[in-house]
Amino acid sequence: MRPWIKSALRGPLMAAIVWALVAPVAIAAPIFTSATVSLTSPDLITFGFSVTGTLSDTVTVVPGIEIQPCDDTNIGGSSAGCVTPLLDQEYVDLAPSSITVSLQNGSQTTNQTGYSAGSYYEFTNFVWDVPATIVGLQVFLNNISGVTVGTEATFTSNSVRLLIDTLGIDTAPGNNQSGTVLLQLEARPDNGGGTPTVPEPESLPLLAIGVAALVFARRVSSRR
DSSP states (O other), rough: OHHHHHHHHHHHHHHHHHHHHHHOOOOOOOOOEEEEEEEHHHHHHHSSSSSEEEEEEEEESSSSSSTTTSSSOOOOOOOTTTTTTTTTEEEEEEEEEEEEEEEEESSEEEEEEEOOTTTTTEEEEEEEEESSEEEEEEEEEESSSSSSTTTEEEEEETTTEOSSSSSEESHHHOOOOOOEEEEEEEETTTTTOOOOOOOOOOHHHHHHHHHHHHHHHHHHHHHO
């Protein structure tokens, strides 16, 4: 092969090989499969729902809502006569990396939930698909105001807490409207998320391209 043709091919081929071998591999973020949901409020004692002021359920992440009124969970309450601390439009929905809490305007005089001071949801005992630690939290509000990360929404390495006594439902008092708080968790594998020893599926096509290019380059070089 003419030298100038061989030189022209060598650059792109080597670039393809390098890219295939060193291209970054996307490592999936950890997801959780179950967690413990707790509702703590002085109102639970006042109205006879709990002698300790806390109701808890350990739930598995499934499609749809995990806790809602009268679903026979501890927080949702008994289906017999629909005895529950939750209002009609309130629920907790867990997804693999987020938690949605629906709250309803339960006060006749303000636009708040009606829960007494010191009321909160807490999410603990996360079971991850790989050992992981919570390192960040984002909050997305729908028809709710007064929730910020670090104040009403806080987190530790394996827990998240949402204060529900002072947040506001963006509606007129006593209007029975609801809103949602979406808590988006950011988790990091405990191994630091380093480069895996086995190529991820996304990298295999690139590696194949690199190998093929290397073989072709050798063939080109041998044909003079």
